Amino acid sequence: MTQRPEAGRCFGVGVGPGDPELVTVKAVRVLEECSVVAYFCATRRESNARRVVQQYLRAHHTEMRLVYPVTTEPVAPDKYETLLADFYDESAKRIAEVLDAGVDVAVLCEGDPLFYGSYMYLHTRLHDSYASVVVPGVSSPFAGGAVLGAPLASRNEVFSVLSGVLPADELVAGIAAADAAVVMKVGRNLEKVRDAVARAGVLDRASYVEWATTPRQRTMPLAEVDGRSAPYFSMVVIPSAGALRR
Amino acid sequence: MTQRPEAGRCFGVGVGPGDPELVTVKAVRVLEECSVVAYFCATRRESNARRVVQQYLRAHHTEMRLVYPVTTEPVAPDKYETLLADFYDESAKRIAEVLDAGVDVAVLCEGDPLFYGSYMYLHTRLHDSYASVVVPGVSSPFAGGAVLGAPLASRNEVFSVLSGVLPADELVAGIAAADAAVVMKVGRNLEKVRDAVARAGVLDRASYVEWATTPRQRTMPLAEVDGRSAPYFSMVVIPSAGALRR
Numbered sequence: 001m002t003q004r005p006e007a008g009r010c011f012g013v014g015v016g017p018g019d020p021e022l023v024t025v026k027a028v029r030v031l032e033e034c035s036v037v038a039y040f041c042a043t044r045r046e047s048n049a050r051r052v053v054q055q056y057l058r059a060h061h062t063e064m065r066l067v068y069p070v071t072t073e074p075v076a077p078d079k080y081e082t083l084l085a086d087f088y089d090e091s092a093k094r095i096a097e098v099l100d101a102g103v104d105v106a107v108l109c110e111g112d113p114l115f116y117g118s119y120m121y122l123h124t125r126l127h128d129s130y131a132s133v134v135v136p137g138v139s140s141p142f143a144g145g146a147v148l149g150a151p152l153a154s155r156n157e158v159f160s161v162l163s164g165v166l167p168a169d170e171l172v173a174g175i176a177a178a179d180a181a182v183v184m185k186v187g188r189n190l191e192k193v194r195d196a197v198a199r200a201g202v203l204d205r206a207s208y209v210e211w212a213t214t215p216r217q218r219t220m221p222l223a224e225v226d227g228r229s230a231p232y233f234s235m236v237v238i239p240s241a242g243a244l245r246r
Numbered sequence: 247m248t249q250r251p252e253a254g255r256c257f258g259v260g261v262g263p264g265d266p267e268l269v270t271v272k273a274v275r276v277l278e279e280c281s282v283v284a285y286f287c288a289t290r291r292e293s294n295a296r297r298v299v300q301q302y303l304r305a306h307h308t309e310m311r312l313v314y315p316v317t318t319e320p321v322a323p324d325k326y327e328t329l330l331a332d333f334y335d336e337s338a339k340r341i342a343e344v345l346d347a348g349v350d351v352a353v354l355c356e357g358d359p360l361f362y363g364s365y366m367y368l369h370t371r372l373h374d375s376y377a378s379v380v381v382p383g384v385s386s387p388f389a390g391g392a393v394l395g396a397p398l399a400s401r402n403e404v405f406s407v408l409s410g411v412l413p414a415d416e417l418v419a420g421i422a423a424a425d426a427a428v429v430m431k432v433g434r435n436l437e438k439v440r441d442a443v444a445r446a447g448v449l450d451r452a453s454y455v456e457w458a459t460t461p462r463q464r465t466m467p468l469a470e471v472d473g474r475s476a477p478y479f480s481m482v483v484i485p486s487a488g489a490l491r492r
Contacts, residue, residue: 017382021272024262024384028271112388112398115405120397127395134392136263136459138270138382142358146380149373151366152358156409156431158420159361163402174404177423185402213382 003131008099010130011106012113012123014137015052018233019213022138023053030135031056034106036098038064040091040118048233049108064098064105066091066118088118092125099130112139116163116184140235141182143212148219150207150239153180157240164189164236171196175238183236188229193236194222202238210234249377254345256376257352258359258369260383261298264479265459268384269299276381277302280352282344284310286337286364294479295354310344310351312337312364334364338371345376358385362409362430386481387428389458394465396453396485399426403486410435410482417442421484429482434475439482440468448484456480 011030016022031037031053041047047065050057057063069083098105113119113134126132141161145152153159157179162171164185175181175197183193186208197206206222211233222236257276262268277283277299287293293311296303303309315329341351359365359380372378387407391398399405403425408417410431421427421443429439432454443452452468457479468482 014384014388016270019272021275022270022382024268024270025274026265026267029267112384112391114391114395114397115388116399116401120400123395123397132395134395136268136384136388136392138260138358138384139388142260142361142382142385145358145360146382149360149369149378149380151360151369153362153407154366155362156411158409158412158416159407160424161399161405163404165402166404170404174423177420178406 003129006102007130008101008103008105010095010099010122010126010132011104012109012119012132012134013106014109014112014135015049016138017111017140017143017213018048018052018211020052020055022143022213023056024135024137027053027135027137028056030133031106032058034104035060036062036064036103036105037108038066038095038105039108040066040068042068047108049110052110053108064094066094088121088125092122095122096126096130099126109137110140112137115139140184140212140233141237144182144209144235144237145239147209147212147217148207148237148239150237151180152182152237152239154240154242157242164193168192168196172199175200175202179242180240181238185232186230186234186236187232190225190230191228194225197222197236197238205241206236206238208234208236249375252348253376254347254349254351256341256345256368256372256378257350258355258365258378258380259352260355260358260381261295262384263357263386263389263459264294264298264457266298266301268389268459269302270381270383273299273381273383274302276379277352278304280350281306282308282310282349282351283354284312284341284351285354286312286314288314293354295356298356299354310340312340334367334371338368341368342372342376345372355383356386358383361385386430386458386479387483390428390455390481390483391485393455393458393463394453394483394485396483398428398483398485400486400488403488410439414438414442418445421446421448425488426486427484431478432476432480432482433478436471436476437474440471443468443482443484451487452482452484454480454482
């Protein structure tokens with residue numbers, strides 16, 4: 001497919017980890033220039049990405065809510081895949097209609113647009129037909145390192161980002177293979193993640209961080225975290241051991 | 247040690263991957279508020295971090311150049327370690343003198359301050375004695391993904407960042423163990439990195455990116471890259487294969 005020059009442009013805008021000041025200068029400019037601001041959200045829930053940039057939204061903005069058909073309620077895996085694929089098709093179509101009218105659209109993305117975010121499913125559906133620009137953002141692992149003051153990787157160390165949803169053995173292997181790591185999507189996987197970090201032998205330097213860079217931020221040594229679950233916006237940071245020695 | 251309330255604060259300021267617009271709003275504000283702006287650089291070379299924020303520097307700023315004692319010239323490994331440790335000690339002392347005078351210092355860092363950067367060696371030396379704030383930044387792997395429009399990681403995929411300086415076998419193992427990866431510090435390791443990517447079986451989806459988000463930016467499939475070396479600010483991006491299917 002070819003891009004029509006008169007169509008609008010689609011921007012995937014990373015809004016960073018939570019602090020409205022950790023939005024980039026480019027993200028603020030792009031938001032100002034786009035008439036339509038789209039974002040994913042759950043039914044009856046505020047979008048976190050929208051909350052981050054709320055102070056940058058203006059009267060000229062039209063908001064487009066892309067409401068997930070399912071969030072945490074149980075759905076059979078194959079049905080879930082189909083539901084989501086249909087939802088991304090439909091969302092891309094809604095955005096395409098606006099772009100066809102010659103209007104620029106900013107799609108808000110927590111953290112970085114192409115890192116564990118839903119924006120990528122729009123990007124893959126739209127970038128052949130419309131000018132598509134990705135504005136990278138500060139991803140939450142870096143916010144975790146920053147609020148802890150903990151070096152993430154130095155010299156020739158291997159740094160890995162893992163999902164807490166992974167099976168325990170894969171978490172242990174992934175953590176053990178890296179010099180420094182961040183485990184995202186901790187949420188209801190908290191106990192499994194803590195056990196995996198202990199089995200990998202790095203519990204002593206692992207920290208737990210929730211809602212990094214927001215007013216709700218909390219940090220503590222992972223070994224001291226009680227309870228079986230954590231908020232969705234929580235992570236475990238296993239900093240570089242090497243950087244601290246020099 | 248304890249922190250004296252009348253001392254200045256030390257800010258590690260991530261300036262992002264190269265585009266001055268990819269600096270965060272917080273980084274710009276912190277720069278405005280600090281009287282002294284420090285940065286690492288090589289002898290007779292402009293600092294890349296300084297170039298990124300040049301448009302944000304003002305007449306009230308005093309600049310402090312922290313000039314590496316060695317860069318690429320050959321030095322015996324043990325001597326190199328000692329030289330650098332002494333250099334970081336001396337740099338921390340220079341900054342401490344300013345902080346002791348009650349003046350705030352911004353230390354500029356390419357990308358993110360705690361990700362493969364020299365700032366961490368100042369942070370570990372200063373944060374016990376002085377209020378130290380890390381301003382996270384957009385790290386270059388995310389700039390790589392953005393300029394390629396290539397999803398870095400989706401769902402529960404493992405994402406790793408590796409250094410091109412690593413031995414070939416470690417590169418192959420690290421790339422093969424991850425679903426998506428970025429290899430930094432490609433430079434004179436270009437041939438080794440390309441071979442490692444091929445041995446890991448992912449050459450078909452690997453891209454080469456140099457000077458991402460700057461006017462000098464170049465991207466191409468890694469398989470098409472000629473030559474034996476690349477600029478320091480180059481990377482190899484192996485995007486997620488999974489995200490493209492949905």
